[in-house]
Amino acid sequence: MKRLSWGLALCLALGLPGAAAAAPVLRVGVVDGSPPCSYQVAGVWRGLAIDLWSRVATLERLPYVVTEWPSVRQMLEASREGRLDVAVGCINVSPDRLQRYRFSLPFQEDGLAVMVIKSRLDLGRSFLGALLTPTLLQLLGGYLLAIALLTWLTLKLEARSHPAPDSRQSFLRHSSKVFQVLATGPGSNTIVATTRGNGIVILAYLVRIVSASLLVGYLTVNVAGEIQGKATGAIRSPADLRGSRVGVRSGTVSEALLKELNASSSGAKVTIVPLDSIAAGGEQLASRRIDALLADNLQLSHLLLQEETKGFLPSLALEGIRPESQAFAFSPALPEATTDRIDQAISALKRSGVVSELRQQATTPVAPQPR
Known part of the structure; x- marks a missing residue:
């Protein structure tokens, strides 16, 4: 599929000066x-890459036509063989590619990432498992023990104002009431009548405040981190993708990284599932036809922002793998x-913040339009 650049078409239609002496039309390849x-x-x-190239071509007045290619590999080979002038995309400048192909000035750096998906039921189990940890049980046990000690002191100091009932059942009921009041707060005026008793109530209040702060801090930092770790499964490095x-x-x-993993191990191999698009990978994750999706960090971050799959929660298990220009x-x-003109234009657009702006737009959620 070919398309003449809008800049050149407008120039020809209006008969602007310089149209007749326009530079040779560049053959530009892209991948959908x-x-x-x-x-x-x-x-x-x-x-991002399309917009950047459009700005470069406009800045340098470079006419071009666009052709679509089925894969990055075929597009790069076409450029190497001279069937294309420029291959446009977020093309990683890996060491092996640097030996085979000719590249422009890099416009950004990005690494690979791994996306996995878990059902809400799985996350619920992970949450319950994270709650039942020794540290959390120790915090709760320490709080209850402190309240029990304050309950004993309250009963002892208030023995004259609130004498203990004669029967064992009544005594237990009275003790549990004092424990409940000290643990929760409301009703403290019904269990103490002395100055020392009020001091115990104030001390119980401080214990509640400190304990609540510790529990909230623990849940925020430790439990949330553990849930994230469990949500992403046992993937801690690219090697953990073997067998998936x-x-x-x-x-x-x-794909080259996965082939490298398979070649470097005699054990379980990675089952490589070819994809037509990143969006198709998200759909296959949701339907559990694949266990993980490997792509550029920027691509997967963008996928996370696009759409939520009902009943599933995607997350990035790994980020920043092998960052490359x-x-x-x-x-x-x-x-x-x-090529010098193109490189100078890229440099100018980077310096002016255009590339950063385009990248930010690619990773910013789009607000839904009002109906």
């Missing part, structure tokens, strides 16, 4: 299904004067 870098919506190309079904796009550095790829036959 890689949001937020490059993808199509209603036949229109969008994405992992979805990747063909011809990417993600990302750039466009050039044909070896592309004149150096043209």
Whole structure:
């Protein structure tokens, strides 16, 4: 599929000066299904890399036509063989690619990430398991023990004002009432009548405040962290993907990483599941046809923002794996004067904050439009 750049088409239609002496039309390749870098919506190309290239071409007045390629590998090979002038996308500049292809000035750096998905029931079990930890039980036990000690002191100090009942059952009922009041707060005026008794009530209040702060801090830091760890399963490094079904796009550095894992171990292998798009990987995760999704960190962060799958909670088990620069790829036959202009434009757009702005837009949730 080919499309003349809007800048050149407008120039030709209006007959502006310089149209006749326009530079040779560049052949630009893109790959669909890689949001937020490059993808199509209603036949229109969008994405961080597409927008960046459009600005570069406008800034340098470079006319171009766009062709779609089925995979990054095929697009890079086309650029190496001279069938393309520029391959546009968030293309990782890995060491092996650096030996084979010609790249532009990098416009950003990104690593790989692993997305997994858990059902809400699984997360509920993880939450209950995280609650039943020795530390939390010790905190609760310490609080109850402190209240029990204060209950004993209250009964002893208030023996004259509130004499203990004669029967054992009445005494236990009275003691439990004092314990409940000291533990919860309301009704303290009914159990003490002396100054020392009021001091015990105040001390019980302080114990409640301190204990509540400790419990909230523990739940916020420790339990939340443990739940996140359990939600992402036993994946602590890329090697933990062995024995799992992992979805990747063909011809990417993600696929190369999985092949490297399989080649370096004689044990369980990663089952590599080719994907047509990152969105398709999210759907396969939700339907449990794959166990994990491996892609660029930016792509998976974008996927998390796009849509929530009912009954499932996606999360990033690993982030920042093997961070590498990302750039466009050039044909070896592309004149150096043209590549220099493109590199200078990329540098200017980076310095002016345009690249950072485009990246921020790609990782910011879009507010729903009012109906």
